[in-house]
Amino acid sequence: MKDTEILIHELKKLLNGGTAHAGLKDxxxxxxxxxLGERPYGLPYSIWQLVDHIRIAQWDMFEFSKHGNHISPKWPDEYWAKNPEPKDESEWMGISE
Structure with missing residues (x-):
């Protein structure tokens, strides 16, 4: 296998999940x-904020990879949800499905 083929194969495994960690959906x-608004074990962020942070960071990395002129959100303020819980169930379902 060529180096690029190995890299593509490994990237596909990582993107599809099921290797060393559970996928986000699972x-x-x-x-x-x-x-969702609770902060587990005294952590500084709620479950919702942690999940939304993952969404924002992945979106940012994807856009950066697609567009050379992408402007990332301001760190750290714009990488975290301001509210500790989603505004309604449809906002949560948009991420968790």
């Missing part, structure tokens, strides 16, 4: 909507 499966 990790979020079954979390009740009512607990």
């Amino acid at each position: 990790a979020l499966n079954g979390i009740p909507f009512g607990v």
Whole structure:
């Protein structure tokens, strides 16, 4: 296998998940909507804020990779949801599905 083929193969494995960690969908499966605003174990962010942070960061990396003129959100303020919980279930479902 050529180096580029190996790289493509490994990237596909990482993007599809199922290697060393659970995919985001599996990790979020079954979390009740009512607990999304809670901060587990005294952490500084709620479950919702952590999940939305992942969404924002992945979007930023994807856009940066697609467009050379992409402007990233301001770090760290624009990488975290301001509210500790989603505004409604449809906002949560947009991320968790």
